[in-house]
Amino acid sequence: MPLKDEETKELLISMTLSEFTEHFESFATFIEEAWEQKDLEILLAIIFDCEDFIHINGHQFKCYSQTAKEWKDEYRKNREKRREIANGTCEWCGRKKGTHCHHLIRRGRLVLYNDIRLLRILCSKCHQLFHS
Ligand SMILES: [Zn+2]
Numbered sequence: 721m722p723l724k725d726e727e728t729k730e731l732l733i734s735m736t737l738s739e740f741t742e743h744f745e746s747f748a749t750f751i752e753e754a755w756e757q758k759d760l761e762i763l764l765a766i767i768f769d770c771e772d773f774i775h776i777n778g779h780q781f782k783c784y785s786q787t788a789k790e791w792k793d794e795y796r797k798n799r800e801k802r803r804e805i806a807n808g809t810c811e812w813c814g815r816k817k818g819t820h821c822h823h824l825i826r827r828g829r830l831v832l833y834n835d836i837r838l839l840r841i842l843c844s845k846c847h848q849l850f851h852s
């Protein structure tokens with residue numbers, strides 16, 4: 721029998737940090753795999769699910785929250801690391817020069833969005849694929 725909305729909410733709110741982290745790690749792995757396969761449809765589906773998951777559950781864990789400055793510093797640091805991984809090229813097509821750093825998961829005031837696994841260096845053309 722499907723859970724009623726209230727019961728679902730209760731379950732989600734009672735999620736512990738370690739359960740949350742475990743779920744998030746699975747999402748990160750799925751995203752990496754879908755990226756490797758270059759399957760945009762599956763990738764976007766996982767991204768939407770992950771976005772919902774973080775949106776519903778992430779905010780209760782204060783350790784994931786940051787001030788705007790801390791958020792920016794973390795972003796800059798991880799963007800540079802991601803650029804090193806990308807080695808100057810677009811991570812989707814591998815050909816063109818990658819100049820944009822894209823957040824796979826919609827931006828919010830959670831350090832999680834700046835996880836290096838959720839950032840990608842993209843050329844302008846490929847960047848559009850993720851904003852349409
Ligand atoms: Zn590209």
Ligand SMILES: [Zn+2]
Nearest residue numbers: 821822823847
């Ligand atoms: Zn973007």
